[in-house]
Amino acid sequence: MPVDAADDMKKRAAAAALAAVAPGMRLGLGTGSTAAHFVALLGERVREGLDILCVPTSERTRAQAEALAIPLATLDEAPELDLTVDGADEFDSSLRLVKGGGGALLREKIVAAASRRFIVVADATKRVETLGAFPLPVEIDAFGARATRGHVERAAAALGLSGEVRLRSRPDGHVFVTDGGHLVLDCAFGAIPAPEALADRLAAIPGVVEHGLFLGLATAVVVAGPGGVESLGRLD
Numbered sequence: 001m002p003v004d005a006a007d008d009m010k011k012r013a014a015a016a017a018l019a020a021v022a023p024g025m026r027l028g029l030g031t032g033s034t035a036a037h038f039v040a041l042l043g044e045r046v047r048e049g050l051d052i053l054c055v056p057t058s059e060r061t062r063a064q065a066e067a068l069a070i071p072l073a074t075l076d077e078a079p080e081l082d083l084t085v086d087g088a089d090e091f092d093s094s095l096r097l098v099k100g101g102g103g104a105l106l107r108e109k110i111v112a113a114a115s116r117r118f119i120v121v122a123d124a125t126k127r128v129e130t131l132g133a134f135p136l137p138v139e140i141d142a143f144g145a146r147a148t149r150g151h152v153e154r155a156a157a158a159l160g161l162s163g164e165v166r167l168r169s170r171p172d173g174h175v176f177v178t179d180g181g182h183l184v185l186d187c188a189f190g191a192i193p194a195p196e197a198l199a200d201r202l203a204a205i206p207g208v209v210e211h212g213l214f215l216g217l218a219t220a221v222v223v224a225g226p227g228g229v230e231s232l233g234r235l236d
Ligand SMILES: O=C[C@H](O)[C@H](O)[C@H](O)COP(=O)(O)O
Pocket: 030, 031, 032, 033, 034, 035, 086, 087, 088, 089, 098, 099, 100, 101, 102, 103, 104, 105, 108
């Protein structure tokens, strides 16, 4: 799909999610290119007088929101959020997600879990029958990273999954480091027929900080495709 067509769909999904925002809300602001469209549109509403308080899920989103004069708070200052809007790398019909392509998965999951509603905004290319075509991000502590990678590979193998587990690097070749100071393994396991079982095994590994399987968190997905925008789940 041409890049500008996908970006247009991201914008349309973001615009549709804006309808769920009401004055006085406490919002979680997601990370990534689709979430960035939502933040930009939210900034326009703030300029028009919308009263909201927001918690960003990354330093990148914080910088964008600050530039738009969107009122920000820490999650400690606003521990119960009305709504989080964020993107996804994949979603299935059960609203299960793979996230973390941009390395923000830890703060994103913490913020999503603090939110009464979690609306995902996505273009149609993110919809999958089975999660896993996108390499699963797993955030790990730098201490003992090679040992932790071995545990991750064995945990997946116990479920019949295999594939390259690669330490994420930046375009300049240096190792990628998350906002939280951790590393990311990108696990190309392919189709993950039992995401819950894999999530449980990954979470049990010492050294794994968080993984990119977001299960039971999304309350709706707003997806924009060539035929228009549709919503899965409940937007209200
Ligand atoms: O770490 C990044 C987040 O999980 C993003 O929400 C996800 O990667 C989707 O990003 P995009 O909207 O740019 O495809």
